[in-house]
Amino acid sequence: MHFFKYIESRNNFINIISKPTNNIDIHNQQEVKILNMIQIDDAGSGSFIGGTCIGFYRPETNEYYFDIIPVELYNTDNFKKKLYLDDVVEIAKKAFKALRVSKSESIEICRGYMFERLKCWLTEEGFCWYVTQITGRIQEVVEKNFELYAVNLGLPNDYIKFTRFPFHFHKLLRWVLSDYENRINLCKVGWKSWQKIKDITPTLSYSQIQQSNFVCLKCGKHIKKGSDVAVLEFFSNKQNFIYLHSGCEN
Structure with a gap:
C-alpha cells in the first residue's frame, strides 16, 4: 500500500x-x-x-x-x-x-x-x-x-523502455519462457489466452549471434556479437525466438 x-x-x-x-x-x-x-x-x-x-x-x-x-x-x-x-x-x-x-x-x-x-x-x-x-x-x-512494480518483479527496465508495447501478451511470453520455472508464478495464469497455450514447450538449439543488440532474457545481460547462444523457439501467434547466453538455458 x-x-x-x-x-x-x-x-x-x-x-x-x-x-x-x-x-x-x-x-x-x-x-x-x-x-x-x-x-x-x-x-x-x-x-x-x-x-x-x-x-x-x-x-x-x-x-x-x-x-x-x-x-x-x-x-x-x-x-x-x-x-x-x-x-x-x-x-x-x-x-x-x-x-x-x-x-x-x-x-x-x-x-x-x-x-x-x-x-x-x-x-x-x-x-x-x-x-x-x-x-x-x-x-x-x-x-x-x-x-516500477513490474521491474521489481524482474522484468528488465530496458525491455519496458525500448520495446514497443512491452506489456503485450506475446512479448511478455518470451520473457516468461526464458526462465519458466521461476517466472510463471508471476503471471495471470487464469487468462484464457494462457490456457490455450499453457502446454507450449520451446525447442532448444544452438547458434552464434551475428548482431550486437540482443540481451539475454534470462540473466538480463548483453549478448556480445559473435557469441555462442542457446536459442529457444516456439509458436504462439507467430514464430518466436529467444536468445540466451550459452549456459543460461540450464
Whole structure:
C-alpha cells in the first residue's frame, strides 16, 4: 500500500475536470456543491505479468493513493470467480479512508471492467460517481507505478523502455519462457489466452549471434556479437525466438 501527499502548482495539472460532461454516465448525483474530485484509474490489467495497480488521485490537493491487486487473484480458480474485482473494492475502502473522501466529492472512474463491483459499492455508500475516459496526471502516475512494480518483479527496465508495447501478451511470453520455472508464478495464469497455450514447450538449439543488440532474457545481460547462444523457439501467434547466453538455458 502506498500513500503520497504533496502540493504542486495547479498549472502542472493535466486535464483536470471539475464537473461531468454530457457524454458520461452519472450516478447518485446530489444537490451539493462539489468541492473536490477523486479520479480512479488502473494499470496492468492487460499485462500477463503481475497483478494490477489501482490508483486514486485528488487533483485539487495533488494527493495519491495506490495499491496492487496481487497476482494470486488471477490464478485459475480465483480468476473464474473474479475475486480481483472484489479486491478493487477493498483497496478503495482503504484509499477513501486514507484520503478522507467525503460524499461532497465527485468520483471519476475509468471506463472498463475493472471497476464493475466498485460502482455497486459506491452506489450503496451514497457517493456521486461517473464513468469517463481518464487521461492526464493520474493515468501517468498509475502507469509509471505499474512499470516500477513490474521491474521489481524482474522484468528488465530496458525491455519496458525500448520495446514497443512491452506489456503485450506475446512479448511478455518470451520473457516468461526464458526462465519458466521461476517466472510463471508471476503471471495471470487464469487468462484464457494462457490456457490455450499453457502446454507450449520451446525447442532448444544452438547458434552464434551475428548482431550486437540482443540481451539475454534470462540473466538480463548483453549478448556480445559473435557469441555462442542457446536459442529457444516456439509458436504462439507467430514464430518466436529467444536468445540466451550459452549456459543460461540450464
